[in-house]
Amino acid sequence: MNKVIIATxxxxxISTQAGAANWEALPSTAPAPADNPTTAAKVExxxxxxxxxxxxxxxxxxxxxxxxxxxxGDDSRPNSMGVNGQTGGRSAxxxxxxxFYSVQFWDGRANLLEDQAKGPITNPIEMGMxxxxxxxxxxxxxxxxxxxxEKAFGKNSMNIVNAAKAIAAFERTLITPNSAYDRFVKGDxxxxxxxxxxxxxxxxxxxxxxxxxxxxxxxxxxxxGTGFFQKFPTFADNAYxxxxxxxxxxxxxxxxxxxxxxxxxxVPTLRNITDTAPYFHNGSVKTLDDAVRVMAKTQxxxxxxxxxVSDIVAFLGALTGEYPEITMxxxxxxxxxxxxxE
Amino acid sequence: MNKVIIATxxxxxISTQAGAANWEALPSTAPAPADNPTTAAKVExxxxxxxxxxxxxxxxxxxxxxxxxxxxGDDSRPNSMGVNGQTGGRSAxxxxxxxFYSVQFWDGRANLLEDQAKGPITNPIEMGMxxxxxxxxxxxxxxxxxxxxEKAFGKNSMNIVNAAKAIAAFERTLITPNSAYDRFVKGDxxxxxxxxxxxxxxxxxxxxxxxxxxxxxxxxxxxxGTGFFQKFPTFADNAYxxxxxxxxxxxxxxxxxxxxxxxxxxVPTLRNITDTAPYFHNGSVKTLDDAVRVMAKTQxxxxxxxxxVSDIVAFLGALTGEYPEITMxxxxxxxxxxxxxE
Numbered sequence: 175m176n177k178v179i180i181a182t183x184x185x186x187x188i189s190t191q192a193g194a195a196n197w198e199a200l201p202s203t204a205p206a207p208a209d210n211p212t213t214a215a216k217v218e219x220x221x222x223x224x225x226x227x228x229x230x231x232x233x234x235x236x237x238x239x240x241x242x243x244x245x246x247g248d249d250s251r252p253n254s255m256g257v258n259g260q261t262g263g264r265s266a267x268x269x270x271x272x273x274f275y276s277v278q279f280w281d282g283r284a285n286l287l288e289d290q291a292k293g294p295i296t297n298p299i300e301m302g303m304x305x306x307x308x309x310x311x312x313x314x315x316x317x318x319x320x321x322x323x324e325k326a327f328g329k330n331s332m333n334i335v336n337a338a339k340a341i342a343a344f345e346r347t348l349i350t351p352n353s354a355y356d357r358f359v360k361g362d363x364x365x366x367x368x369x370x371x372x373x374x375x376x377x378x379x380x381x382x383x384x385x386x387x388x389x390x391x392x393x394x395x396x397x398x399g400t401g402f403f404q405k406f407p408t409f410a411d412n413a414y415x416x417x418x419x420x421x422x423x424x425x426x427x428x429x430x431x432x433x434x435x436x437x438x439x440x441v442p443t444l445r446n447i448t449d450t451a452p453y454f455h456n457g458s459v460k461t462l463d464d465a466v467r468v469m470a471k472t473q474x475x476x477x478x479x480x481x482x483v484s485d486i487v488a489f490l491g492a493l494t495g496e497y498p499e500i501t502m503x504x505x506x507x508x509x510x511x512x513x514x515x516e
Numbered sequence: 517m518n519k520v521i522i523a524t525x526x527x528x529x530i531s532t533q534a535g536a537a538n539w540e541a542l543p544s545t546a547p548a549p550a551d552n553p554t555t556a557a558k559v560e561x562x563x564x565x566x567x568x569x570x571x572x573x574x575x576x577x578x579x580x581x582x583x584x585x586x587x588x589g590d591d592s593r594p595n596s597m598g599v600n601g602q603t604g605g606r607s608a609x610x611x612x613x614x615x616f617y618s619v620q621f622w623d624g625r626a627n628l629l630e631d632q633a634k635g636p637i638t639n640p641i642e643m644g645m646x647x648x649x650x651x652x653x654x655x656x657x658x659x660x661x662x663x664x665x666e667k668a669f670g671k672n673s674m675n676i677v678n679a680a681k682a683i684a685a686f687e688r689t690l691i692t693p694n695s696a697y698d699r700f701v702k703g704d705x706x707x708x709x710x711x712x713x714x715x716x717x718x719x720x721x722x723x724x725x726x727x728x729x730x731x732x733x734x735x736x737x738x739x740x741g742t743g744f745f746q747k748f749p750t751f752a753d754n755a756y757x758x759x760x761x762x763x764x765x766x767x768x769x770x771x772x773x774x775x776x777x778x779x780x781x782x783v784p785t786l787r788n789i790t791d792t793a794p795y796f797h798n799g800s801v802k803t804l805d806d807a808v809r810v811m812a813k814t815q816x817x818x819x820x821x822x823x824x825v826s827d828i829v830a831f832l833g834a835l836t837g838e839y840p841e842i843t844m845x846x847x848x849x850x851x852x853x854x855x856x857x858e
Binding site: 207225226227228232233234238240243244245246249251252255257259295341448449451494497499500501502503504505507508509513514 | 539549567568569573574576581584585588591592594597599601602613630648751791792793836839841842843844845846847849850851855
């Protein structure tokens with residue numbers, strides 16, 4: 175696979191602390207489930223559906239509204255804003271590299287991207303459709319869509335399952351390889367600055383990669399549906415917990431109803447983390463510097479020096495990759511009649 | 517210029533009714549004001565600003581939210597939805613070919629696209645910024661923007677005037693040439709179907725092109741700032757006026773305070789009209805068929821047969837042109853700190 179063991183590739187270069195970590199480069203393609211192999215036709219249709227605000231009750235909110243691929247794959251907001259200006263309690267996770275998770279959502283309540291894609295469409299405070307039939311009614315009312323479904327899935331294939339498959343196929347193309355970090359672990363010793371390398375060692379020394387491991391820095395590779403969750407905060411006896419309301423959201427516990435899952439959250443990717451402020455499940459922390467401080471204290475019970483924070487933030491900057499160029503889809507016209515659901 | 521006089525180009529082909537009209541093809545470039553010549557650097561920056569929702573108080577509404585270039589340049593809604601789910605009374609005019617107007621907005625309250633671009637940013641129910649300083653503060657807080665301003669306008673050029681100039685420069689590239697109609701009037705006799713040609717003749721015979729004249733079907737070419745306004749409805753003694761609330765909005769009269777301007781509206785383009793339902797300043801009419809019936813009755817006091825409506829709608833379909841392919845801009849990151857105004 176794309177796993178690169180630093181010890182063999184860069185032996186003697188990285189300090190002993192970081193040498194203990196398995197530093198992996200990001201794969202350039204994402205795995206797809208057996209029943210939804212990625213094809214160009216699906217990606218083309220999926221991009222349209224992903225960008226189409228008519229899939230929301232007001233015609234104003236698309237997948238891209240909260241997971242903006244022109245930005246860091248999120249919306250720069252602490253929480254997202256759905257139809258009619260409604261807001262929820264959680265911050266939109268980035269769609270970039272989302273294909274490298276074994277579960278979706280902060281609380282892991284969906285397994286595949288295919289399952290995730292269906293959720294927000296009928297969430298009353300997100301895209302606000304009554305049900306998937308209403309959403310598909312809109313899609314079917316737009317004449318141009320049929321040909322794209324046919325090309326991707328065959329005749330009479332306009333249904334929510336295929337719509338979600340197409341969106342997931344598009345999302346699997348949203349990968350940001352070739353960051354300074356990736357080039358560095360592949361052998362380009364000049365790809366990261368000295369400070370970034372120092373931060374990388376500090377990151378490993380502190381144990382950040384105990385959770386933020388793997389190619390996407392979101393935990394070990396797992397079977398779809400497994401989910402790599404951690405308690406956040408693990409150490410709750412500090413001022414950050416109250417200041418940033420870190421325990422108000424029960425996370426996975428709200429899905430399972432199991433007290434042991436309270437405050438458990440999926441470990442998020444650190445890829446492109448410079449581009450996804452504000453931070454954490456509730457978007458309560460505005461800057462990456464503060465996010466690093468909060469993490470060290472709440473997860474490792476450590477107080478970082480200003481220099482440590484600065485070095486780690488520099489290293490995190492090396493995780494920002496190359497965003498592929500995306501051509502805007504031309505959304506099929508409603509041809510002479512409005513289709514907005516509300 | 518690009519004016520094509522049908523009599524010389526297609527002599528003997530078009531019936532005598534339509535022969536009376538000057539049918540013009542759409543120019544492939546738009547004129548620009550002397551103080552803002554269109555350059556690639558301005559278009560590049562303008563596209564970013566146009567797509568950037570961080571220019572709104574909530575970080576959710578960009579120019580593109582209501583004037584979506586992936587669609588017909590509007591939002592498929594009767595009225596647009598701004599920050600916090602607020603709505604106004606008017607329907608978003610299409611941005612496609614907006615460069616071919618001598619005034620902007622339904623009521624002509626701005627002259628150039630440069631003036632128009634500034635309006636929604638500080639409109640409390642649109643993008644909701646307190647003032648242009650607040651908007652530019654956000655832009656300045658995003659480090660990546662400075663280089664693009666410098667490339668387009670020189671050093672220390674980050675101000676609202678240049679932001680608006682860049683957006684206007686981008687909008688001047690939003691032209692949809694080469695419709696079936698354009699090819700037809702340039703001599704390709706097979707470009708329009710027989711029914712479309714019949715509809716074209718009917719359109720001229722009824723006198724629709726008394727107002728919907730010129731290359732963009734939005735009136736004669738005029739100096740910037742002039743504005744081609746018409747009373748809508750001209751004939752108010754019919755059921756449509758009440759049914760579609762056509763007289764509730766005073767249009768230009770609300771800008772000038774002059775009773776003579778009441779219910780005067782800028783004559784809108786018919787280009788790509790198939791892609792911009794629902795119709796009219798208040799978006800009250802859902803289908804193009806009905807819009808044609810209402811226009812004939814309220815502006816010409818004529819009741820159209822089902823066949824007439826069908827033919828004219830077929831002709832209007834011939835006005836849908838080629839939308840240029842647009843690459844998504846990569847919006848400069850806020851680099852580790854959220855910038856949302858609210």
